[in-house]
Amino acid sequence: MEAALAQRFQYPSWIDCRKVEGKPHGLLRYSQRVKDDKRFRVLALAHLQPERRNDQRRAVSSEISCSDNNSSALLEAGSVHPFGDEDLILKRKAEEVKPYLNGRSMYLVGMMGSGKTTVGKLMSKVLGYSFRDCDTLIEQGMNGTSVAEIFEHHGESFFRGKETDALKKLSSMYQVVVSTGGGAVIRPINWKYMNKGISIWLDVPLEALAHRIAAVGTDSRPLLHEESGDAYTVAYKRLSTIWDERGEAYTNANARVSLENIAVKRGYKDVSELTPTEIAIEVFEQVQSFLEKEETMEIPDGNI
Numbered sequence: 001m002e003a004a005l006a007q008r009f010q011y012p013s014w015i016d017c018r019k020v021e022g023k024p025h026g027l028l029r030y031s032q033r034v035k036d037d038k039r040f041r042v043l044a045l046a047h048l049q050p051e052r053r054n055d056q057r058r059a060v061s062s063e064i065s066c067s068d069n070n071s072s073a074l075l076e077a078g079s080v081h082p083f084g085d086e087d088l089i090l091k092r093k094a095e096e097v098k099p100y101l102n103g104r105s106m107y108l109v110g111m112m113g114s115g116k117t118t119v120g121k122l123m124s125k126v127l128g129y130s131f132r133d134c135d136t137l138i139e140q141g142m143n144g145t146s147v148a149e150i151f152e153h154h155g156e157s158f159f160r161g162k163e164t165d166a167l168k169k170l171s172s173m174y175q176v177v178v179s180t181g182g183g184a185v186i187r188p189i190n191w192k193y194m195n196k197g198i199s200i201w202l203d204v205p206l207e208a209l210a211h212r213i214a215a216v217g218t219d220s221r222p223l224l225h226e227e228s229g230d231a232y233t234v235a236y237k238r239l240s241t242i243w244d245e246r247g248e249a250y251t252n253a254n255a256r257v258s259l260e261n262i263a264v265k266r267g268y269k270d271v272s273e274l275t276p277t278e279i280a281i282e283v284f285e286q287v288q289s290f291l292e293k294e295e296t297m298e299i300p301d302g303n304i
């Protein structure tokens with residue numbers, strides 16, 4: 001019965017065995033002959049249990065085989081967490097990416113409630129970067145006046161000016177993970193500042209955003225605040241209008257992290273199952289892809 005319920009999935013990929021040596025859990029153990037080949041194809045077959053355990057990881061049984069052009073072998077069969085210890089994976093991912101950042105800061109962009117603060121704090125911790133929240137910086141610069149009060153007493157355009165000033169200041173810093181305000185993407189000048197670092201768009205479905213915002217209330221989010229209606233419906237309607245106005249602007253980011261894509265990749269039923277750590281891992285994956293593309297686009301010296 002359990003076997004019938006189990007989901008089966010495959011994740012074949014080319015890997016460099018120098019990268020997997022010493023991975024935790026002792027799962028990827030290769031013979032010296034295979035190690036000497038350095039690059040080979042690994043096919044991992046895993047059986048996902050449909051239910052999550054308390055520790056938020058899925059227990060699976062797995063078979064890992066590898067092959068090169070001439071031969072193939074079953075390397076390991078046993079029980080494994082396919083995404084392992086997420087905290088450790090996140091730490092390793094950060095260590096992998098960090099040397100290629102050259103100290104550049106990371107700017108998280110996305111709609112209100114997309115997780116920029118939550119994910120950004122995790123990223124800064126594993127990178128050893130500092131974390132800055134652009135809204136908080138604006139509030140501090142106004143002697144603690146809240147964003148909601150700034151909107152109420154001075155209007156949105158005054159706030160946008162302060163937001164640009166804050167981004168300008170942040171752009172002169174290195175090794176910072178910045179959680180930008182949801183509307184930072186609408187002014188082209190802000191991109192000039194964010195482009196000093198690497199920008200990442202957290203792309204979260206509106207339904208999920210509305211659920212999150214309904215759960216915490218709209219008091220601190222003046223653009224979503226309305227008098228009547230049930231919290232989810234009000235948030236969803238306002239988010240839809242805002243999305244129509246600025247959805248396109250988010251695509252200017254250097255990298256996109258789609259929660260729907262991660263959920264599909266991990267075999268989850270929807271994005272609500274994703275933990276902030278899993279999202280942060282994907283952020284580093286997408287940053288890595290961006291850096292690889294950036295490198296191939298660099299013009300070699302002397303060819304200008």
Ligand SMILES: Nc1ncnc2c1ncn2[C@@H]1O[C@H](COP(=O)(O)OP(=O)(O)OP(=O)(O)O)[C@@H](O)[C@H]1O
Pocket residue numbers: 110111112113114115116117118119135179180181182212213216221272274275276279
């Ligand atoms: N992966 C997640 N799953 C469920 N809830 C989450 C997730 N990430 C963040 N949240 C929750 O959603 C809410 C918004 O998160 P957060 O403050 O990090 O978003 P934000 O993008 O910084 O929002 P804003 O731009 O409005 O300040 C918080 O209550 C947070 O706990």
Ligand SMILES: O=C(O)C1=C[C@@H](O)[C@@H](O)[C@H](O)C1
Pocket residue numbers: 111112135147180181182183184220221222223
């Ligand atoms: O989406 C927006 O326009 C905003 C998002 C918040 O982070 C704040 O910057 C402010 O409430 C405006």
